[in-house]
Amino acid sequence: DAGVTQSPTHLIKTRGQQVTLRCSPKSGHDTVSWYQQALGQGPQFIFQYYEEEERQRGNFPDRFSGHQFPNYSSELNVNALLLGDSALYLCASSLSGTGTRATEAFFGQGTRLTVV
Amino acid sequence: GEDVEQSLFLSVREGDSSVINCTYTDSSSTYLYWYKQEPGAGLQLLTYIFSNMDMKQDQRLTVLLNKKDKHLSLRIADTQTGDSAIYFCAERPSARQLTFGSGTQLTVLP
Numbered sequence: 001d002a003g004v005t006q007s008p009t010h011l012i013k014t015r016g017q018q019v020t021l022r023c024s025p026k027s028g029h030d031t032v033s034w035y036q037q038a039l040g041q042g043p044q045f046i047f048q049y050y051e052e053e054e055r056q057r058g059n060f061p062d063r064f065s066g067h068q069f070p071n072y073s074s075e076l077n078v079n080a081l082l083l084g085d086s087a088l089y090l091c092a093s094s095l096s097g098t099g100t101r102a103t104e105a106f107f108g109q110g111t112r113l114t115v116v
Numbered sequence: 117g118e119d120v121e122q123s124l125f126l127s128v129r130e131g132d133s134s135v136i137n138c139t140y141t142d143s144s145s146t147y148l149y150w151y152k153q154e155p156g157a158g159l160q161l162l163t164y165i166f167s168n169m170d171m172k173q174d175q176r177l178t179v180l181l182n183k184k185d186k187h188l189s190l191r192i193a194d195t196q197t198g199d200s201a202i203y204f205c206a207e208r209p210s211a212r213q214l215t216f217g218s219g220t221q222l223t224v225l226p
Binding site: 006033040041092107 | 158
């Protein structure tokens with residue numbers, strides 16, 4: 001059973017460019033959340049997708065957008081990249097609803113984005 | 117995560133117990149979590165505790181929760197060099213997001 005997979009693992013972009021990061025959730029999971037982890041910090045919540053819609057958003061500008069596909073995979077798009085967007089971007093998958101299984105969020109290995 | 121605080125560093129000798137502490141602010145958090153991050157890797161879910169519990173044990177891991185003081189701790193028994201990593205405490209103020217601390221770097225000395 002594959003866990004959460006993210007691609008690419010590393011990426012270098014120039015200021016002002018746009019980037020798309022991809023995530024495939026753990027088998028059986030229907031909810032995908034994205035987090036940004038700056039160096040030396042804990043992950044910060046960007047947004048969550050369920051049923052192809054954004055359910056909740058953290059304190060991130062509109063330059064950050066996302067999408068969820070019918071197969072539950074997800075993309076994170078960042079426009080007009082800034083140097084400060086350099087970070088590890090983590091995807092987490094979980095199961096919707098209540099109950100014990102819905103409490104667990106599993107993370108991928110992340111995509112290391114460097115903006116130069 | 118300004119709402120979740122952890123000490124930044126902890127060093128222990130191999131074979132000793134490690135205790136990593138965390139304070140959180142949102143009393144409505146239903147679940148509290150501990151994650152482990154090794155260099156260059158994502159986050160690994162270690163364990164979590166429901167807010168109506170005060171202790172949970174899972175093999176070498178013991179989680180203690182003091183809800184009155186909003187204090188959470190993770191004890192690792194018989195700490196090994198492979199336990200060296202960054203440990204994150206996280207609260208779940210809503211069903212949809214986790215709020216993380218800045219992490220505690222655990223170094224296990226031989």
